Amino acid sequence: MREPCIVGVSDAKIDERGCVSKLSSVLSVQRICATEALKESGLEFKDIDGLAVAGLWGMPGPGVMQPNVLTEYLGIKYPKWLDGTNTGGSAFLFHLNHAYQAIKSGVCNNVLILYGSTQKSNKERNFLNRPAIYSSQFDMVAGLPSPLGAYAMAAQRHMYKYGSTRETLAEIAVAARKWASLNENSYKKDNLTKEEVLNSNLICSPLSKLDCCLVTDGGGAIVVSNTDMKDNFKLSPIYIKGFGESSSHSSINYMEDMAVLNVAKESSKIAYDTSKLKPENIDLAMIYDSFTITVLMSLEALGFCEVGEGKDFVTRNNISPGGNFALNTNGGGLSYCHPGMYSIFTLIEACRQIWRICGKRQINKEITNALCHGTGGVLSSAATVILSKEK
């Protein structure tokens, strides 16, 4: 039986300004990543018959129909399967879930998952001039800087209900920076102390600048193939053992309980059930860290500790390089890069750790199972993927 698997990955190079090279476009960034990921995989462009893409570029305009733009730009001849699901930053984990099903059922054979962003070069990030429409009209009229303010309110509620503190969140930011210092492609590599995080100015209380993800350019590509193609592969295939996805709200006000990430409980329960694995079987956790609070709430919802016990978990465990709990070993969205929609990088890093090609940041122990988790919107959507060396 053919089994879908990841066989190549790539992330875009960013410079000391957090930018891709001059004159790059979101399309050229994705093309370069695709070429490199294919080269790593042993497959070629002509093998690709499925394409998944999401991004924040080209809207209004061609970016509204990104799968068409990439099909045309890359010259992919009549792909049999396309996915433009956009659930926010979690989208690429949704794409992998969908690609798995399409390849498993024989709809297509080889899928490229693509992402590109030049938001830093083009100074695209802005909290203002958001139209007050649909369910977010109340938030926008009330002046909510989104998504930051929404995550801040969840953090405030989490602190009130469970006694987590700014120190708890600072632990996560500091560990991310330590990992990033070992990643050549990280935007932020300089040393960061807990005191610096605690003393940095609040932007939306209780979150400071150092609790927030970076604003950088970037991009990535993932080649998903299947075992029928195994004679072509250069690296050992990485299997998709389990996955789950869900969504719960669009505006933060309609999150059922702002201190509990129920949507991630739902997505991970499906992923654990399909893989027949449990949190204790996970050797590496790659958790989308849009904000420090996102990591804390995800650790709880994914079952690495009980809900409300995240503060004890990050103090009791060592989440830094050399520690007992391997978390976000690329430096994460907090310190490696954050081009706007980050979840593709959780997959890229998990594969590289499993392939043991991470250089200075390679974790010592053998990695059989890696969990990737992505949050989209304002704690709105969730997708969990469990990758494995084993079928």
Add this chain to the structure above:
Amino acid sequence: MFNLLKDVDSNEFWEGAKQNKLFIQKSTKSKKYFFYSRSFSGVEADEPFEWVESTGKGTIYSFTISHIPGGSEYYINKTPYVIGVILLEEGVRLMSNIVDCDHSSVEIGKKVKVVFKRLNNEIVLPCFTIV
């Protein structure tokens, strides 16, 4: 300035606010309240519903003190300001501003009441203040 789209779901809410009334909705069958306002029941889509005026009393469910302007240019030069999620007595939550109080006194669980603030010619926002 706000690019507010008053539509079939939200028009009555905003028109009510102009008359200093905080309108929420209630499903007449299950007797449950719902928010945000909709042109159908937000409890079960096929249930009947009615508009009711809220008491305007509630508690702070969560909040953030924002040091950057968000949403609309209106908030430039107004920082810091408090954005709060209020749990109304009727059991629904809405997001607004917490106003007319010392920012250091804002805490989750504190009792608040509605006060209506005119933002421009078109919009009156039901805000809340600590009681």
